Amino acid sequence: MQRKNRVILALDVKSRADALRVVEAARDHIDAVKVGWPLILATGPDIISDIAKLKDVICDMKIADIPSVNTLIVDQAIRRGASAVICHGFVGDDSVKACVEAAKGQAFVVTEMSHPGGKQFTAPVADKLAALARSAGARGIVAPATRPERIAELRRIIGKLEIISPGVGAQGGKASDTIKAGADYIIVGRAIYEAQDPKAAAKALADEVKQSI
């Protein structure tokens, strides 16, 4: 994933045609595409390799299983062309390390989640999850654009690890606030793929990011 636009497209659409249409439209203004369960279940896992021909793919299956199964899941994602994966940290350091090893370091660990319910169980342990990401050798963490002050606090724990940050747009977060707080990339779904003009929406976000650096 080349750090140019600092925008990751969350491609939670329901068909292959929509997926390819949105990626083609937004491709000049994004650095990677995050593919998760909605699209994989709707179209089949070949969509990972199809999108990987156009852009780097981050597989977001929020992996949360025992180490041996985590390894199997990550192996499949990487074999299909994913450049990185997203896993949960609450399952413990052995499970996270299994993902990190199978992804050759290219794993992001979810910390505090961006939705209101993220405050319930993930927020109280987010600092520990961030520390775990660091000690396990992960590439970075997922941290909430809806609470930029938490991005800044988590940054202090992880040092130079990367922060990818969902919650911009439909969930109420602002791209500029997120980047100023210390995120490396914003993750944006509905504000791009539900826009009348996904290309213009992605460009506007990439421009906002550039102006806030």
Ligand code: 3DU
């Ligand atoms: O709200 P959006 O439509 O921009 O989508 C946000 C994406 O980020 C979506 O794919 C979701 O699975 C992911 N995500 C969160 O929203 C919140 C998290 O804490 C972690 C991932």
